[in-house]
Amino acid sequence: MDGTLLFQSLVLGVLLGGLYAILAAGLTLYFGVMRVVMIAHAAFVILAAYLAWWFHRETGLDPLFSMVLTVPLFFVIGVLIQRVLITRLRPATLTMMSVLLTFAIALLIEGLLGLFWSGTQRRVQLSYSGDNFEFFGARIAVVKLIAFGLAVLSLALLFLLMKKTRFGLALRATIQHREAAQLVGIRTDWVAGIGFGIGLATAAIGGTALSLDATIYPSLHWSWIGPLMAIIVVGGLGSIPGTAIAALVLGVGQSLLQVELGTTWAQTLFYVALFLTLMLRPQGFFGGRLAQRF
Amino acid sequence: MASEEKDGTTRPAERPLLVLDDVYAGYGRAAMVLRGLSVKVPPRTVVCLVGPNGAGKSTVLKVASGLLRPREGRVVVDGSDVTGQGPQQMLRSGLAHVLQGHSVFREMTVEENVLLGAYTLRDRARIAERVAFVQELFPIVGERWKQLAGLLSGGQQKQVEFARSLMIDPKVVLLDEPSMGLDPKTTATVFQQITRMRDAGTAVLLVEQNARRALETADLGCVLDLGRVHISGPAAELLADQRLSELYLGGRPRSTA
Numbered sequence: 001m002d003g004t005l006l007f008q009s010l011v012l013g014v015l016l017g018g019l020y021a022i023l024a025a026g027l028t029l030y031f032g033v034m035r036v037v038m039i040a041h042a043a044f045v046i047l048a049a050y051l052a053w054w055f056h057r058e059t060g061l062d063p064l065f066s067m068v069l070t071v072p073l074f075f076v077i078g079v080l081i082q083r084v085l086i087t088r089l090r091p092a093t094l095t096m097m098s099v100l101l102t103f104a105i106a107l108l109i110e111g112l113l114g115l116f117w118s119g120t121q122r123r124v125q126l127s128y129s130g131d132n133f134e135f136f137g138a139r140i141a142v143v144k145l146i147a148f149g150l151a152v153l154s155l156a157l158l159f160l161l162m163k164k165t166r167f168g169l170a171l172r173a174t175i176q177h178r179e180a181a182q183l184v185g186i187r188t189d190w191v192a193g194i195g196f197g198i199g200l201a202t203a204a205i206g207g208t209a210l211s212l213d214a215t216i217y218p219s220l221h222w223s224w225i226g227p228l229m230a231i232i233v234v235g236g237l238g239s240i241p242g243t244a245i246a247a248l249v250l251g252v253g254q255s256l257l258q259v260e261l262g263t264t265w266a267q268t269l270f271y272v273a274l275f276l277t278l279m280l281r282p283q284g285f286f287g288g289r290l291a292q293r294f
Numbered sequence: 295m296a297s298e299e300k301d302g303t304t305r306p307a308e309r310p311l312l313v314l315d316d317v318y319a320g321y322g323r324a325a326m327v328l329r330g331l332s333v334k335v336p337p338r339t340v341v342c343l344v345g346p347n348g349a350g351k352s353t354v355l356k357v358a359s360g361l362l363r364p365r366e367g368r369v370v371v372d373g374s375d376v377t378g379q380g381p382q383q384m385l386r387s388g389l390a391h392v393l394q395g396h397s398v399f400r401e402m403t404v405e406e407n408v409l410l411g412a413y414t415l416r417d418r419a420r421i422a423e424r425v426a427f428v429q430e431l432f433p434i435v436g437e438r439w440k441q442l443a444g445l446l447s448g449g450q451q452k453q454v455e456f457a458r459s460l461m462i463d464p465k466v467v468l469l470d471e472p473s474m475g476l477d478p479k480t481t482a483t484v485f486q487q488i489t490r491m492r493d494a495g496t497a498v499l500l501v502e503q504n505a506r507r508a509l510e511t512a513d514l515g516c517v518l519d520l521g522r523v524h525i526s527g528p529a530a531e532l533l534a535d536q537r538l539s540e541l542y543l544g545g546r547p548r549s550t551a
Binding site: 169170172173176177179180181182183184185186187 | 359361380381382385386390391393397398399400401402406410411413414458459
């Protein structure tokens with residue numbers, strides 16, 4: 001591998017890692033706050049990508065504008081899923097049962113996508129779709145950079161929300177000690193509901209970013225959920241900075257391996273990282289204690 | 295210190311701050327843990343619940359703080375009936391609950407922990423006043439203000455929890471096994487702090503495994519067995535009772551020399 005190619009892969013890896021980070025942030029949030037394994041997260045990402053594509057086709061406007069509708073919509077859906085469905089699961093078996101419940105939601109979304117828009121592959125065509133520019137010898141597609149910018153911006157907002165707002169304080173307290181949070185007057189059930197809504201809102205942002213640069217089809221979410229799950233475990237469940245770091249590292253790793261091994265084998269990096277993490281450091285490499293740090 | 299509370303200053307006429315009246319409570323479909331439990335906490339008093347494991351001591355506190363709704367019976371705080379209300383409302387009516395074991399928010403600073411105790415308060419001047427108060431009552435809290443709470447020792451964490459619970463200036467503090475897992479020296483400090491809380495004007499309902507030590511600190515004692523109060527009275531009298539000592543406190547009363 002020569003220097004230019006290496007640098008090119010590195011840059012692409014960072015851009016990819018940014019997208020992974022925003023897609024995985026929601027997952028780690030659900031687990032951190034509610035011990036919910038949200039299998040349907042990637043399905044919602046693909047749903048958002050479809051909505052962006054559809055919005056563009058129907059209105060002719062840039063798919064990025066679809067977020068004005070999808071972000072609030074997903075937020076509300078998230079709150080409802082938590083308040084109406086997740087709270088009915090028995091606390092003792094919540095994590096296991098949430099896998100089944102959200103697996104069903106994922107299948108439902110996949111089925112509905114096929115029903116409305118068929119199994120045909122779809123892709124957004126934009127005036128700037130093919131544009132790229134040179135960056136110290138590396139070629140960067142404009143759409144990838146936009147997706148990356150969107151991811152970084154929303155992660156920064158999420159971080160500020162967690163660290164600087166009263167709601168963020170309540171959410172962190174709920175994650176760290178739910179009963180003690182109740183005893184200082186935090187309505188932990190609503191905090192969990194809103195936390196779930198925020199997680200799903202990040203799926204809307206991530207899906208829109210994805211739609212700029214990916215060919216989408218209803219079952220695409222299955223190839224995303226595995227790597228995303230691996231990222232949140234490597235990053236330390238519940239830790240947003242941990243997730244971001246793990247996403248970048250694995251994104252870059254995948255991008256570099258792709259050059260030598262091809263796309264399919266490069267994907268195995270996630271599962272190798274997952275196994276190594278579970279064997280050596282089950283609490284995650286960047287999160288410290290399970291689901292407590294932010 | 296216990297004696298000065300007792301020589302003629304027990305106030306039977308004063309309205310108790312917390313009353314649990316004939317309470318039945320339990321978890322899920324399992325059998326009732328509390329079966330007709332009644333207990334009263336008068337102002338400026340430390341009331342201690344002792345009794346064997348599984349007698350329902352912690353459950354009493356959970357009912358009082360709203361974490362567990364009673365199936366039957368009444369909870370009255372300072373004259374008003376608050377039966378069946380959740381933790382938020384209980385907090386508002388002046389009950390603060392310090393849980394068993396460690397319950398600090400580990401990945402937050404001491405400052406964030408203490409300020410979370412004032413989560414339901416809006417008045418900044420009032421919050422600052424309370425911060426000054428708890429820092430004076432628990433000096434260690436002020437000294438470790440900017441440190442992560444999870445890194446403090448067990449006894450220090452307990453004091454952060456005490457400080458957090460006092461932020462709302464509660465009428466009654468409910469303490470669940472505050473000495474659990476602490477070494478004897480730290481335990482002594484914690485019990486001193488409990489007396490200081492009372493002297494600062496907060497009534498205390500205390501649950502302790504370490505029964506003898508707790509009764510030495512408390513003004514009144516209740517012996518719980520099978521979900522109800524078996525015997526109650528001034529703590530010193532319970533301590534002196536030979537039969538009680540053998541049954542519940544592990545061994546004979548200490549000589550009062």
